[in-house]
Amino acid sequence: MQISPTSPCPCGRNQTYATCCGRYHAGQAAADAESLMRSRYSAYVLKDIAYLLASWHPDTRPATLSLEDAPGQRTQWLGLSVQRHAATGEDTAEVVFTARYRVGGGSAVKMVEHSRFQRIDGRWYYLDAAG
Numbered sequence: 001m002q003i004s005p006t007s008p009c010p011c012g013r014n015q016t017y018a019t020c021c022g023r024y025h026a027g028q029a030a031a032d033a034e035s036l037m038r039s040r041y042s043a044y045v046l047k048d049i050a051y052l053l054a055s056w057h058p059d060t061r062p063a064t065l066s067l068e069d070a071p072g073q074r075t076q077w078l079g080l081s082v083q084r085h086a087a088t089g090e091d092t093a094e095v096v097f098t099a100r101y102r103v104g105g106g107s108a109v110k111m112v113e114h115s116r117f118q119r120i121d122g123r124w125y126y127l128d129a130a131g
Contacts, residue, residue: 003046010045011038012080025051029124033093033117034085036124041099045077057118057125073104091119094130 005018013020021042030036043051047067069075078100085095099111114130
């Protein structure tokens with residue numbers, strides 16, 4: 001999926017893609033874990049596998065990632081809401097969020113995740129979903 005720099009950012013912040021998640025997708029380090037999480041949501045919307053892998057913590061990053069939809073089963077991302085963003089240490093943080101999506105013509109699904117993040121050399125990385 002392509003998006004214009006002046007389009008609203010998929011992450012739901014009231015900013016354009018270029019001034020919000022687009023700058024992180026272009027290589028700028030996210031300021032905090034919530035910004036990284038939002039940029040990862042936008043990367044899922046845009047099917048930006050390279051960014052998703054690059055922003056994944058090296059200890060938990062999968063070797064490959066596929067976002068291909070099965071025929072007739074296109075994933076449509078419907079929105080993101082952040083319930084909580086908290087620093088848990090100098091270089092660690094957690095974000096609780098809800099992402100809504102629909103597959104094919106099915107009903108909307110709410111995915112709630114409690115994600116953990118770690119900062120390494122000034123860059124935030126998605127570590128994992130907390131149990």
